[in-house]
Amino acid sequence: MSIIKIEDIRRDFVVGSETVHALRGVSFDINKGEFVSIMGTSGSGKSTMLNILGCLDKPTSGEYYIDGIAVSKLSKDKLSHIRNRKIGFVFQSYNLLPRTTAIENVELPLLYNHEIGKKERHERAIEALKLVGLEDRMMHMPNQLSGGQQQRVAIARALVSDPVIILADEATGNLDTRTSYEIMSLFQQLNAQGKTIAFVTHEPDIAQFTTRTIMLRDGKIIKDEPVNTLSAQEFLLNLPLQND
C-alpha cells in the first residue's frame, strides 16, 4: 500500500532571468512500513524533494499524493493541516523551542490540532517520550539535554501526532558517530513497529541502515534500489568503548 506517490514531479525556480530546474521529472512510491533514504550531493535536488514531500513547497508540475490526497491543488491552510496530521518532521538542528520543557516541546504539534484536548495531549506526549526512551527527562529544558537526547525529543515530537510518514532531514548531521548509530537504531526500532520513514542524508554509511535508497543527481533519480540493511544496534556493540 503506497503512502506516498510521486508522479513526474518537476520543480523550477526562477532566479533573476534564469530558471533553475531543481527537479526534472521524478517519480516514485513509498509504501507503508518502508524506511527510505533519499541521497544525493548538494545541488542534487534532495532538499527540494524533502520540501515537497513535507508539503512545505508545491511542485511546478506533476502530482504528489500523500495518504491518497492530491497535494498540488491544496491551499496553504490545507497544507498546514496535512503537515499537522500526516507528517512528522525531524531536523538536523533539532529545532526545539528553547526554555521549554521536553514534554511541552513534544506537545507542540497537538496544540495546533483542536480535536485533541489537554489531557489527551499530555498522555500522548508522555507515550511518545517513552517510545524514544526519555520518560525520565520529561521536565528537562533542551539546554539540559545532550544532542542525542534533544534529537530524541524531536523524534518524539514527530511521533506524537501519529503521522503516516516521518521525514528526517539529515537527522544525524549534528551528532557524533555513536550517537548517530543510537538515533539510527531508534529509527530502525520505530520502523520495525511499522512507522514509515523517509530519511534524507548524504552519508552512505547512514543510508545502509535503511531498507531502500533513492539516489538523486541533478534533479533526477539515478538509482532506486533496496538496501542490504544493516543493524545499527550491532554497529553500536562493535564500536570501541571510549574510556578517555
Next chain:
Amino acid sequence: MNLYSLLNIAYKALMRNKMRAMLTMLGIVIGIASVIAMISIGQSSQQNINEQISGLGTNLIMVMRQQHRPGVNTGSTNVQSLKYKDCIAIRNQAKYVSDVSPYIQSSGQLIRGSNNWPTSIAGVDPCYLNIRKYKLERGTNFTQAQINSYAKVCLIGTTIVEKLFPDGENPIGKEIRFGKIPFKVIGILESKGQNQMGQDQDDIVIAPYTTIQKRVAAIDYIHMIYASATSESVANQATDEIESILRAQHNILPGKENDFDVRTQSEMLEMMNSVTGFISILLAAIASISLVVGGIGIMNIMYVTVTERTKEIGLRMSIGARSRDIMRQFLAESIILSLLGGVIGILFGLLISYVVSLALSWPFIVSSSSIILSFVVCAATGIFFGWYPAKKAANLDPINALRYE
C-alpha cells in the same frame, strides 16, 4: 486553534523571555500610569478649586441696585431701590433661600489710639457670617436685640486686628472708632486669606445693619442684599425666585426692566472650571504621548522578536501552524503585554495620584471612565502596534524560516 490554546501558546512564548516581556511592558505601564495619574490629579485640582470657590459661597446670591432711566447713567450710587422690607419679603417667601442679609457699606478711617487704618464698615444681619462662610475665632456674634437697639458693636477681621492692635493686645471688649463713632469689638473673625481675585478677605469690619444705616450712613435704603441658596444645585431657582419676589415688591410691570440685579458666583465657577479643565486635558495629552511611545516600544520589540524567532516560526509552520495561527499568536502576545502593562499602569497611576492628593491634601478622585478608557486604549495599542509584526511573522515562508540562522 481555540482561545485557550492560543493564550497558552502566547503566554508560554512570553514567559520564555520574562525580562524582555517586562521591559516591553514598562513602556505601557509608564504611559498608562501617567495618563491615569494626570487625569486623576487634574480632576482633584478641579475639585479642590470648586471646594475653595464653594468656600466663598457658591450658593452666594447678591442683589445689587440698578436703574434704567433715560439720560445720564449715574450707576447705582444714588439708586435707592432696595429696602430692608425686600429682605423680609425674600426671607418669608423664597423656598430655595436659606439666609438673607441686608448690606450697607460705609468707608472711613478706623482709629484705635495712635493706630489707624482706612477701611469700610459693613452693616449686616447676624446670618451674614453664614452666607459668606465666615467663622468666629473669638468672641460672639451680635444679636437681634443689639440690632433692635442700634448697638455700637462690631466684629473685626484679622487684618484689622493687626493694624489696630499691633502689640498683641486682646481686642475683645476694646473700643475702636469709625470716624467719630465708637464701636465695641465683640468678636474676631477667623482668617480666610485672599480670595480668588486677590482681595484681602480679612480686612473687614461688620456691625448690625441698623447701626450703620441710622448712625453711620444715615440712609433709609440698603446698598445690597446678600442671600444664600439652600444648596449649590438650586442656586438658579433661588435667583429666579428672588427676582420674581423683588419684581412683585417693587411693582414692576411685566415687560419692564428690573431696578435691581441678581448675581451668583456660578460664572466665576464656570470660568475656573474651564481653566482647570483645559489644564487637565493638556496634562492628559502630554501623558498620552508617553503611551504612544510605549506602544511603539511594543511594536519595536515584537518586530525584533519576529526576526529573532524566525526559526521558531518556521518550526511551528512545519508542524502544522497556519499563517493565521502565527498571526494570532503574535497578536495575542502583544495584546497580553499591553493589557498586563495597562493593568499594572492603572494601579501605579492610582497610587501616584493617591500620594499626590495625600501630599497636597486634595480630594482623591478616580473616574471609572478614565480607567475604562485606558483599558480600551491598551487593547487598541496592542492590536495596532502588534499587527504589523504579526503580519510579518505570518507571511514568512516556512522553508526559508526553517533555514534561517
